[in-house]
Amino acid sequence: MAYDVSNPLAGELDLGRAGPAAPVWIALLRVVVGWWFFHAGVTKLLTSGLQFTDGPAYLRGMGDTVLGPLAVWMGTAIPGVIEVAVPLAETLIGLALIAGAVVRLAAVGGAVFMAFFWVGNAAFGHGVVNSDLMGLLLFATLVVFGAGRYYGVDELLERLALVQNHPRLRYLLG
Numbered sequence: 806m807a808y809d810v811s812n813p814l815a816g817e818l819d820l821g822r823a824g825p826a827a828p829v830w831i832a833l834l835r836v837v838v839g840w841w842f843f844h845a846g847v848t849k850l851l852t853s854g855l856q857f858t859d860g861p862a863y864l865r866g867m868g869d870t871v872l873g874p875l876a877v878w879m880g881t882a883i884p885g886v887i888e889v890a891v892p893l894a895e896t897l898i899g900l901a902l903i904a905g906a907v908v909r910l911a912a913v914g915g916a917v918f919m920a921f922f923w924v925g926n927a928a929f930g931h932g933v934v935n936s937d938l939m940g941l942l943l944f945a946t947l948v949v950f951g952a953g954r955y956y957g958v959d960e961l962l963e964r965l966a967l968v969q970n971h972p973r974l975r976y977l978l979g
Contacts, residue, residue: 828955835902835952838943842915843899849892858884860891867925876921894918902947905957909948910977916944951979 849857864880864887867873879887894914901911923937946952953959959978968974 831950831952832905832956834943835905835908835947835955835957838915838947839899839902839904841899841940842895842918843903846892846895846897846899850896853888853892855889855892857888857892860884860887863925864921867921870924870927872921872924876925902952905953905955905959906962907977908953908957908959909951909979912944912947912952916941916948919944954979 853859861880861884864876867876867880870876895918898911898915898918901907902915919937919941923935923941926935926937951959954963962968962978963975968978
């Protein structure tokens with residue numbers, strides 16, 4: 806896909822009608838979601854280190870879900886990778902969101918986590934709308950609004966010559 810003005814991600818999002826508080830709200834939302842994941846990751850690191858065995862066990866228990874084949878394979882074939890990746894990824898996603906750096910990439914990572922949680926906890930006793938879906942929607946919101954551009958490091962990174970010379974990098978930022 807070409808990077809030009811016909812691409813909705815190429816232009817700036819106009820928050821003018823939302824008022825002056827909108828960028829502050831988006832930045833606050835980004836930081837709070839970042840803290841949520843940072844805290845989850847650091848807690849796992851402090852209690853389990855890089856041997857978070859609950860991750861592979863959780864994935865192996867997803868056999869009767871739509872993601873079952875992939876999840877069970879991940880929990881069975883690469884448990885060591887999952888044990889390390891879950892606490893590190895949650896921590897790094899949280900840090901990236903708090904700083905506002907590489908927000909779209911971090912938020913997509915968070916959305917993947919939340920998709921696994923939503924499907925893995927899919928008893929849906931209260932319907933399909935639950936806290937895991939809300940988390941998924943929060944991450945999607947950060948992607949859509951390019952939340953790192955609001956009081957975040959991404960705002961500065963987008964001014965670098967590297968990003969100016971390779972505008973597709975903006976898809977990872979914001």
